[in-house]
Amino acid sequence: MNSHFPRIITLLRKERGLSQKKAAEALGISQALLSHYEKGIRECGLDFVVRAADFYNVSSDYLLGRTPDRTGATITVEEIPEPDAAGKENRFRGSLLPTLNKKLIANSLNIIYDILQGCNNKALTNEVSGALNAAVYKAFRILYSANPKNPQGLFAVPARLSGGMANAAQDIAEANAACLMAGEDVDGMEALGKNEAPALSPETLAERYPLFANSLFNLIQNTEGRMGKDRKKA
Secondary structure: OOOOOHHHHHHHHHHHOOOOOHHHHOHHHHHHHHHHHHOOOOOOHHHHHHHHHHHOOOOOOHHHHOOOOOOOOOOOHOOOOOOOOOOOOHHOOOHHHHHHHHHHHHHHHHHHHHHHHHHOOOOHHHHHHHHHHHHHHHHHHHHHHHHHOOOOOOOOOHHHHHHHHHHHHHHHHHHHHHHOOOOOOOOOOOOOOOOOOOOOOOOHHHHHHOHHHHHHHHHHHHHHHHHHOOHHHH
16 A cells, blocks of 8 residues: 555544544454554555545555546546636636736747757756646645645645745745756756757747737836835836
8 A cells, every 4th residue: 555545534533523532433344453554553454445445435546546536537648628718717806916917827828838948958848847736736825725724635745834935846846957958967857958948039039929928028127116126217
């Protein structure tokens, strides 16, 4: 059994508001045995995995930490919706501010990933994506965890560790990306070749990305404003 199983069955039980005694009775085992399973002291058999999956209405793959989706569903590139796909998830109520900021970020990401595609370096794309994923993870976890009643089974990292560990993961990914862009191999990842770094300027960006460049320029200005560098006052 893997290390995810004890954590997940414990979280599922707590989400239901069940004591170990009540859960053990429902699962047909002793409280002591369930305690050992939840602590990772003993490994259970396949029959218990199936029983627990049925009892908590999740998939066996979810119990084993093989998928974050409780139904066990996986997703392919073709199934991922476009950012501007229609649907209630894409509608904002009230203020236009969320829509504005979403467009600034989405349009800027279009530029970043087009540049990455031109670099044709899988490791670089993975590291830049890792840094961006960490930023989204941190923002979402702040929103999700604000209400202590929200179930934490979605996450493998404990709440108190999540910020520091996400920051570390983001810093490592950014450092790796910087080395790869500078032509330095990192941990078996092959860097860009000499003179392969993209030649960029505000003018070339505006010419190459006439629909998106202004969004990137605004994002840069807004972010540096938060750093205390207001270009308007310079």
